Amino acid sequence: MAPSSNHHAKKQFGHSLRADFLIADDYTLMNHGSYGTYPAVVRTALRQYQDRAENCIDTWFRRDMYTEVQKAKEKLATLIHCHADDLAFIANASTGINSVARSLPFQSGDKILQLSTIFAATGATMRFVRDTRGVELIILDPTYPISDDDLVAMIEEAILKEETKVGVTGGKIKMAVLDTISSTPGVRVPFERIIKLLRKHNILSLVDGAHGIGQIPLNLHETDPDFFISNCHKWLYTVRGSSILYVAKRNQRYIHPAITSEYYKDHSDLSDMSETFHKEFSWQGTQDFSGFLTTFAALEYRESLGGEEKIQEYCGNLARRGGELVAKILGTEVMENEEKTLTAMMVNVRLPLVAHENDGYYMERFLEEGAFKRKCFAPGYKYKGTWYTRLSAQVYMEESDFEKAAHVLKDICEQLEQERLEGQKK
Numbered sequence: 001m002a003p004s005s006n007h008h009a010k011k012q013f014g015h016s017l018r019a020d021f022l023i024a025d026d027y028t029l030m031n032h033g034s035y036g037t038y039p040a041v042v043r044t045a046l047r048q049y050q051d052r053a054e055n056c057i058d059t060w061f062r063r064d065m066y067t068e069v070q071k072a073k074e075k076l077a078t079l080i081h082c083h084a085d086d087l088a089f090i091a092n093a094s095t096g097i098n099s100v101a102r103s104l105p106f107q108s109g110d111k112i113l114q115l116s117t118i119f120a121a122t123g124a125t126m127r128f129v130r131d132t133r134g135v136e137l138i139i140l141d142p143t144y145p146i147s148d149d150d151l152v153a154m155i156e157e158a159i160l161k162e163e164t165k166v167g168v169t170g171g172k173i174k175m176a177v178l179d180t181i182s183s184t185p186g187v188r189v190p191f192e193r194i195i196k197l198l199r200k201h202n203i204l205s206l207v208d209g210a211h212g213i214g215q216i217p218l219n220l221h222e223t224d225p226d227f228f229i230s231n232c233h234k235w236l237y238t239v240r241g242s243s244i245l246y247v248a249k250r251n252q253r254y255i256h257p258a259i260t261s262e263y264y265k266d267h268s269d270l271s272d273m274s275e276t277f278h279k280e281f282s283w284q285g286t287q288d289f290s291g292f293l294t295t296f297a298a299l300e301y302r303e304s305l306g307g308e309e310k311i312q313e314y315c316g317n318l319a320r321r322g323g324e325l326v327a328k329i330l331g332t333e334v335m336e337n338e339e340k341t342l343t344a345m346m347v348n349v350r351l352p353l354v355a356h357e358n359d360g361y362y363m364e365r366f367l368e369e370g371a372f373k374r375k376c377f378a379p380g381y382k383y384k385g386t387w388y389t390r391l392s393a394q395v396y397m398e399e400s401d402f403e404k405a406a407h408v409l410k411d412i413c414e415q416l417e418q419e420r421l422e423g424q425k426k
């Protein structure tokens with residue numbers, strides 16, 4: 001049974017919800033997207049599970065934990081429209097990406113197609129596969145704010161080019177890596193259309209949906225990716241270290257956890273149809289499984305706010321309105337395409353900064369001046385020579401948070417510009 005949590009009367013979105021979260025009163029959190037944060041009821045649930053485990057570790061680790069994990073997977077499967085047995089709990093997106101990329105039987109000369117906007121660690125994992133397996137990477141570099149149509153066309157063109165070279169469907173491209181919503185820039189990728197395109201060309205899809213669950217509606221049954229990973233701790237309000245890996249049934253025999261399980265079994269004999277996917281992922285060494293089980297309290301809390309649609313509607317509108325307000329105060333613009341599909345709950349706004357040759361220095365200064373000194377931080381990042389900030393919208397926020405962030409960012413940019421000009425004078 002899931003630990004009990006408070007039953008909430010329907011609540012108003014905005015600052016009154018701050019009381020439910022653990023964010024310090026004097027901190028303006030504009031960066032929910034990086035690490036996520038959770039309400040106090042989720043912390044209570046975490047501790048109840050931990051206590052339950054300690055009450056009798058044998059009963060917990062030999063029986064009850066498995067039952068609860070299965071129930072949590074069923075909850076998540078209902079939310080994202082897939083079968084619970086196609087899901088495995090993993091610690092984070094990096095673990096999921098590594099599990100898939102290191103397991104697949106790539107041959108030297110195979111190719112992996114990826115977008116330049118994938119997360120740094122995901123890109124590094126692909127380079128590892130390149131370096132250890134002789135796989136070639138094809139990296140496509142769209143320029144945002146690209147339209148969805150143009151992005152899909154760019155990918156299709158690259159696939160067709162490869163097919164012409166090799167003369168078979170998909171050419172040597174065995175897999176493509178793409179996001180649901182990328183990190184920097186924090187933009188929604190038309191992953192549903194891209195997955196369909198890949199399938200048509202016989203190319204496996206590895207979808208890094210780290211930012212997906214809780215931020216956008218997901219229907220894996222309809223989109224049918226080969227591999228899909230999402231961090232429940234980012235936007236779904238579970239505690240950190242709680243993510244899911246979906247592997248379509250047709251691929252499960254190939255995939256093993258990044259940490260080899262005692263249940264490991266080689267499936268290279270294709271006549272052997274036995275599956276160990278579920279078992280291998282169920283135990284990858286001793287760990288605290290309580291974080292996965294905060295799924296129940298997180299989803300219950302979300303229900304108390306009106307459910308997924310209401311949360312996504314409030315946060316989506318706030319991101320769009322807040323982004324416009326920040327752009328107005330900064331005298332810049334929001335990164336958005338003509339179809340207006342890029343902004344989900346994160347919005348990207350150009351910063352009034354001339355590019356600096358040392359990106360790391362500016363990023364550090366944003367952290368220092370924003371998070372540490374002014375207690376209001378939205379990350380700054382350089383994209384193709386231009387500085388942007390990424391601001392996250394959440395249920396506990398209002399437009400006034402974006403206004404505050406805009407003034408903090410303006411202040412920091414003015415300070416950095418002054419330093420740059422003074423440096424030039426010397």
Ligand SMILES: Cc1ncc(COP(=O)(O)O)c(C=O)c1O
Pocket residue numbers: 033034091092093094095118119121122179181182183208210211231
């Ligand atoms: C798009 C994307 N992929 C992967 C990751 C890595 O997630 P984790 O640190 O949970 O492995 C992040 C982290 O922010 C991300 O934004």
